[in-house]
Every structure is written in C-alpha cells, then in structure tokens.
Amino acid sequence: MRALQLFLVLSLSIATGAQASLKPEAVHSNAIQSLVAGLESHHYREQAVDDELSEKLFNNFFETIDPTRSYLLQSDIDALAHFKRTLDDDMRSGNLTFAFAAYERFLTRFQERTEQMIDALKSDQTFDFTLDDRLPISREEKPWFQSKGEQDQYWSLRLKSAVLNLKLSDKSVSEAKETLIKRYESQLNRALQTNSEDIFQSYANALARLYDPHTAYFSPATSENFEINMSLSLEGIGAVLQSEDEFTKIVSLVPAGPADKSGQLKPADLIVGVGQDMDGEIEDVVGMRLDDVVDRIRGPKGSIVRLEIIPSTSADKSTRKIVKLERQRVKLEEQAAKSRIMEVERDGNIYKVGIIDIPTFYIDFAALRKGDKDYRSTTRDVAVLIEDLKQQGVDALVVDLRENGGGSLREANELVGLFISRGPTVQIRDLEGRVDVLGDYNPETTWTGPLTVVIDRLSASASEIFAGAIQDYRRGLVVGSRTFGKGTVQTLQPLRHGQLKFTTAKFYRISGESTQHQGVAPDIEFPSMFDQSEIGESALDFALPWDKVRPVRYGSYSSLDRWVPELQNRHTQRTQTDPDFQHMRDTIALINEQKSMQWLPLNEEQLKAQRDQMEQAQIDLENQRRMAKGEQPIKTLDELLTETAPGEEITDPDSEAVLREASELSIDMIEMFFQEDQSRLAG
Numbered sequence: 001m002r003a004l005q006l007f008l009v010l011s012l013s014i015a016t017g018a019q020a021s022l023k024p025e026a027v028h029s030n031a032i033q034s035l036v037a038g039l040e041s042h043h044y045r046e047q048a049v050d051d052e053l054s055e056k057l058f059n060n061f062f063e064t065i066d067p068t069r070s071y072l073l074q075s076d077i078d079a080l081a082h083f084k085r086t087l088d089d090d091m092r093s094g095n096l097t098f099a100f101a102a103y104e105r106f107l108t109r110f111q112e113r114t115e116q117m118i119d120a121l122k123s124d125q126t127f128d129f130t131l132d133d134r135l136p137i138s139r140e141e142k143p144w145f146q147s148k149g150e151q152d153q154y155w156s157l158r159l160k161s162a163v164l165n166l167k168l169s170d171k172s173v174s175e176a177k178e179t180l181i182k183r184y185e186s187q188l189n190r191a192l193q194t195n196s197e198d199i200f201q202s203y204a205n206a207l208a209r210l211y212d213p214h215t216a217y218f219s220p221a222t223s224e225n226f227e228i229n230m231s232l233s234l235e236g237i238g239a240v241l242q243s244e245d246e247f248t249k250i251v252s253l254v255p256a257g258p259a260d261k262s263g264q265l266k267p268a269d270l271i272v273g274v275g276q277d278m279d280g281e282i283e284d285v286v287g288m289r290l291d292d293v294v295d296r297i298r299g300p301k302g303s304i305v306r307l308e309i310i311p312s313t314s315a316d317k318s319t320r321k322i323v324k325l326e327r328q329r330v331k332l333e334e335q336a337a338k339s340r341i342m343e344v345e346r347d348g349n350i351y352k353v354g355i356i357d358i359p360t361f362y363i364d365f366a367a368l369r370k371g372d373k374d375y376r377s378t379t380r381d382v383a384v385l386i387e388d389l390k391q392q393g394v395d396a397l398v399v400d401l402r403e404n405g406g407g408s409l410r411e412a413n414e415l416v417g418l419f420i421s422r423g424p425t426v427q428i429r430d431l432e433g434r435v436d437v438l439g440d441y442n443p444e445t446t447w448t449g450p451l452t453v454v455i456d457r458l459s460a461s462a463s464e465i466f467a468g469a470i471q472d473y474r475r476g477l478v479v480g481s482r483t484f485g486k487g488t489v490q491t492l493q494p495l496r497h498g499q500l501k502f503t504t505a506k507f508y509r510i511s512g513e514s515t516q517h518q519g520v521a522p523d524i525e526f527p528s529m530f531d532q533s534e535i536g537e538s539a540l541d542f543a544l545p546w547d548k549v550r551p552v553r554y555g556s557y558s559s560l561d562r563w564v565p566e567l568q569n570r571h572t573q574r575t576q577t578d579p580d581f582q583h584m585r586d587t588i589a590l591i592n593e594q595k596s597m598q599w600l601p602l603n604e605e606q607l608k609a610q611r612d613q614m615e616q617a618q619i620d621l622e623n624q625r626r627m628a629k630g631e632q633p634i635k636t637l638d639e640l641l642t643e644t645a646p647g648e649e650i651t652d653p654d655s656e657a658v659l660r661e662a663s664e665l666s667i668d669m670i671e672m673f674f675q676e677d678q679s680r681l682a683g
Contacts, residue, residue: 029094255359273308361407406461451476460484481528485537487516580657
C-alpha cells in the first residue's frame with residue numbers, strides 16, 4: 001500500500017501549514033529511534049535494521065514518494081546513493097538527513113514539472129489527436145528516466161492523454177485545459193504546504209512497510225484527528241480508500257454501507273470526481289490529498305453525493321461513470337447476519353436451502369461490558385437464525401462469507417462451534433514461537449445438516465479462520481474463490497511521538513497451514529471478478545510468507561473428500577450452459593483482455609473506437625444473458641446504472657447465481673452421501 005487506508009465513516013482530516021524550511025524536529029529524531037527499536041524488538045518478522053534493510057528503505061522511500069517514477073530522474077537517485085547502506089546507523093542516531101533531502105528533491109522536481117504543465121496549458125499549444133502517439137499505461141515497472149529530454153517526452157504525451165480523456169468525457173479542449181490547470185494548481189498548492197511532519201510520517205511508513213503491509217506509523221495528528229472524527233455527526237458512503245499514484249482508490253466496502261448496498265462500486269475502482277447533491281458540479285479530485293477527498297465525500301446524513309469513477313475493469317482512463325449515493329451511518333443491526341430461504345427443484349421435489357449472509361464478525365462489546373444478557377454478536381444472531389430456519393423445514397444451509405473482511409476472532413471461533421460438537425478451531429503463533437490453540441469446548445451443536453460455505457477474494461481474517469476450520473473438519477463444502485490471505489494479528493503501541501501499529505502473531509489452521517498469503521482455497525472454484533494479482537495479501541509488497549506449524553489432533557465429520565470429484569462434475573455440467581455463469585466467465589475474459597493492454601492510443605478516433613468497442617462488448621454480454629433468461633435487452637450501460645435509486649439495495653444476478661449454485665451443491669450432497677454421514681455429524 002502506498003498510503004494509509006482511511007474509513008470514510010471515521011475519516012481523517014489532517015491540516016498542514018506551509019513552513020519556511022523543511023527540517024526534522026527533535027521529536028522526529030527521537031521517534032525514528034523508538035520506531036527502529038520497536039520494530040526490531042516486537043515485530044513478528046525478525047528483520048534486523050542493518051545495511052541490507054538500509055538499501056531496501058532507500059529504494060522503498062523513493063517508490064513511496066514517486067510511485068510512477070515520473071518526477072525524479074535516475075541522476076536524482078544517484079546523487080543520494082551514498083546513503084544506501086548508512087540509513088540503519090543514521091536512524092539509530094536519530095539522523096533524518098536522507099529523508100528530508102530526498103523529499104525536498106522530489107518537491108523541487110514536482111514543482112518544476114507541475115509549473116511546466118500549467119504553462120503549457122495556458123499557452124497557445126495545440127494538441128493533434130490525429131497522430132498515432134501512444135502512452136504506456138503503467139510506469140511502475142519501468143526504470144527511472146535517464147534524461148530530462150526523455151522525461152519531457154513522456155510528460156508531453158501524458159498531458160495530451162489527460163486532455164484527450166477529458167475531451168472524450170464531453171468537455172471541449174478549452175474546458176479540458178481549464179480543468180487541468182485547476183488540477184495542477186491545486187496539486188502544486190498542496191505540495192507547497194508540505195511540512196516536516198508529512199515528510200517524517202512518509203519516511204516512517206516507508207520503513208514500517210518493509211516489515212509487512214499491515215505495519216504502519218501514525219503521527220500524533222493522525223491519531224488525534226481519528227479520535228476527534230469518531231464523535232462527528234457527518235456521515236460517509238462506507239468505503240475504505242487509499243491513495244494510489246494521483247488517484248483515490250477504493251480498497252474495500254463497509255458491509256451494509258451505502259456503497260455496498262448500491263452495487264455500483266467495487267474494490268479497485270478509482271474516484272476522479274466528487275459532486276454534492278443531485279445537480280452540484282462534479283469537482284475534479286485527481287491528485288488531491290486523500291483526506292481532502294474524504295472531506296468532500298462525507299456530509300450530513302441523508303444527503304446525496306455523486307462520485308465520478310473509473311471502473312476497475314477498465315484499462316482506459318477515459319471510461320467514466322457517475323454513481324449517486326445517499327450518505328448514511330452504518331449501524332450494527334444493518335451489519336448483522338441475515339437469512340432467507342432459496343428453493344431448489346430436483347426431480348419433482350422442492351428442497352429448501354437456508355441462506356445465512358454474514359457481512360462481518362461482530363460483537364457488541366459495550367453491551368457485553370455492561371452485563372447485558374441480550375448483547376448482539378455474530379454467533380448469537382446466527383444461532384437464532386438457524387433455529388428459525390429449522391422451524392421452516394430447511395434441508396441444508398449455505399453460509400455466505402463473500403466480502404466479509406473479518407472482525408472478532410472470538411466470534412469466528414464460536415461460530416465454528418455451532419457446526420461441530422467440540423474441538424480446536426485455530427492456532428496462533430507469536431513472535432517467540434509459542435503456539436496457542438483456540439477451540440470450541442461446548443458439546444452442543446446447532447446445525448448437523450448439510451453445510452456449504454461461500455468465500456471470495458475479499459473474505460479475510462476471521463472469515464478465513466471459519467472457512468478453514470469447516471474445511472479441515474470436512475464439516476462442509478467450501479465453494480467460491482481463494483480468500484484474501486490475511487493471516488496476521490496487529491496491535492497498537494504508543495510512542496513518544498505518535499503510535500506504531502505492528503504485526504505480533506500469525507494464524508494457522510488446525511491442519512497446521514497458515515491462512516497468511518495463500519488464503520483458503522475452495523473445494524470447488526467459481527469464477528471470480530477479483531484479480532488476484534491486484535487484490536489480496538499476495539498482491540501486497542513485503543507480505544509475510546505462507547508457512548506451517550505442527551497440526552493439532554482433530555477428526556473428520558464426513559466422507560466429503562471422496563465425493564468432491566463427483567460434486568465438481570455436477571457443478572461443471574450445471575454451470576456450463578448457465579447464462580449467469582457464462583456471463584461471469586465471458587466478463588472475466590473481457591476484463592483480462594483489457595488489462596493486457598500496455599499502451600494507450602492518443603489518436604482520438606482510435607481511442608474512441610476502442611472505448612466504444614469495449615462498451616459494446618459489455619452490452620452484448622449482458623444481452624446474451626438477458627436473452628437466455630427471457631429478459632428485456634438493454635441498449636446502453638447507463639440503463640444498468642439507473643435501475644436503482646440512491647440508497648436502494650440492488651440484487652446482483654451474478655451474486656444470486658453463486659448462491660443458487662451453492663444451494664444446488666448442497667442438494668447434491670444430500671443425494672450423494674449425506675445420509676450415511678449423519679451419525680458422525682450428530683456425534
């Protein structure tokens with residue numbers, strides 16, 4: 001991650017003031033010494049602060065401040081190369097010369113380049129969009145520019161691309177120029193307000209991330225503003241954001257939040273504009289500080305915010321769509337587990353399958369501390385739902401953990417206990433190598449019938465613990481796609497100046513395998529819209545590796561392993577011609593085709609034709625599905641975006657197809673083998 005993630009519902013708003021000179025303060029010297037000592041002594045990854053780490057930090061800091069390698073030259077890096085293997089000693093002595101020298105050099109280059117772009121836009125310069133110019137889509141894997149001439153050529157193409165993208169978004173060239181002038185002037189103004197605290201926090205986090213992507217340094221201002229915003233009455237859209245290059249990227253959606261309910265925003269979408277109310281002007285936020293973007297998205301409960309986004313599925317930055325959302329506060333009851341019944345017809349018989357959706361693993365700690373006997377928690381709520389479903393005569397259960405980012409470890413452990421008689425559920429290894437085993441020691445079981453667990457790439461942490469335990473016990477069938485792979489535990493440690501969040505332990509399944517990095521693989525894999533190369537622990541730099549510890553003793557609750565090949569065959573036969581599954585497969589192929597593009601054409605006709613072709617391909621895929629299901633076809637993608645009003649929850653046909661197939665597999669289990677295993681499940 002290139003920036004700290006912020007919850008919009010609890011967002012940060014850090015004001016920075018311009019300072020005459022950028023020099024480290026005494027508190028920063030002390031803080032870097034404390035940070036080094038804390039990471040070396042208490043982090044799970046045993047990594048010494050030595051010459052090797054010094055070189056990693058040298059490179060990572062430049063990647064942090066200039067992630068697209070667009071502003072600095074190779075000569076700028078070389079000019080500071082003498083620091084490469086001395087940063088360890090410098091930090092131990094509180095010396096931050098390199099951090100401030102590197103950042104000031106970046107700010108100088110940034111100011112030069114931004115002023116050059118502004119001057120070009122204010123001049124009589126014209127853009128010829130009939131030429132066959134092209135721009136590399138990404139520079140992250142490219143080397144630093146060797147010369148200013150080479151860099152100038154790149155920026156000339158980048159400016160041309162920015163104008164063309166806005167032109168294709170229904171702006172005239174003059175309007176596009178005005179928008180870009182405002183954007184660059186705003187970026188420059190914010191850069192000139194950089195203070196020593198900003199530089200120190202950036203450097204401290206470049207160091208922290210070398211240990212793992214979930215380790216971070218919080219400055220006093222960051223921590224204080226976070227606590228202040230806890231009590232504010234302003235509301236958000238329910239999303240986790242981070243800065244990526246000059247864009248604001250959606251990392252994840254808060255369950256039951258406005259963004260989640262809309263179904264129109266997805267992780268990895270880029271926010272490029274924010275508008276207030278139904279008709280307010282869309283303000284360009286490209287290059288804007290993350291906290292400033294957050295301030296614009298938050299507002300009074302019930303008010304409307306409009307986001308202009310570049311969909312994550314698009315390789316073309318000129319592809320935009322507007323999403324209207326109603327700001328709301330996400331309440332515990334809205335994030336609570338919910339249930340419904342899905343009916344499956346099989347050979348003239350109607351089976352009832354209970355669907356339990358668990359958005360997060362929650363517990364009302366405040367009510368628990370007060371001694372409230374009726375406090376809410378995932379396990380308590382699910383137990384009630386199961387009893388209600390049993391009263392309605394369900395034949396099987398499906399537990400939906402898709403997009404469940406985790407939560408309470410205690411609840412994940414106790415939820416497993418609803419489906420097994422007793423036994424271990426998860427192992428936790430600390431940095432000293434000590435392994436603790438958590439388990440369910442209550443012999444009572446709430447559900448002994450067929451169980452299917454649905455997971456996806458956004459199922460993380462506590463979700464992975466639950467799914468992994470159910471899979472290891474062979475208590476149920478796990479379907480979907482490989483999970484996120486976050487198998488680590490973090491804690492906060494106060495420093496004299498700020499706080500350090502760092503990793504102290506790792507989770508392991510009862511089989512001994514870690515959930516870290518690899519996640520939980522499903523028994524039967526479904527198509528996934530989430531690109532594992534972009535989303536998940538394995539996509540993060542410096543993630544802790546997968547490993548194993550000794551397995552604990554546990555038994556098997558079914559003969560499921562023996563039947564998985566036949567279940568796979570039935571699944572394949574069923575979904576081969578299923579319109580929704582075919583739509584998912586075709587959409588994934590289309591997305592992969594778009595993402596394979598390495599160059600963006602700067603010829604207007606070519607770029608417009610490319611965009612129109614991609615849009616038509618999406619329309620064709622949607623209409624193929626609709627025709628197969630006897631539904632009315634669409635003419636434009638906008639029809640899909642206007643089918644629901646702001647604040648209204650939509651039904652995603654792909655999501656419903658996944659639950660339908662999970663239900664079908666549950667009935668397959670009943671037909672094939674479940675009766676013979678009933679005695680084991682009951683005992």
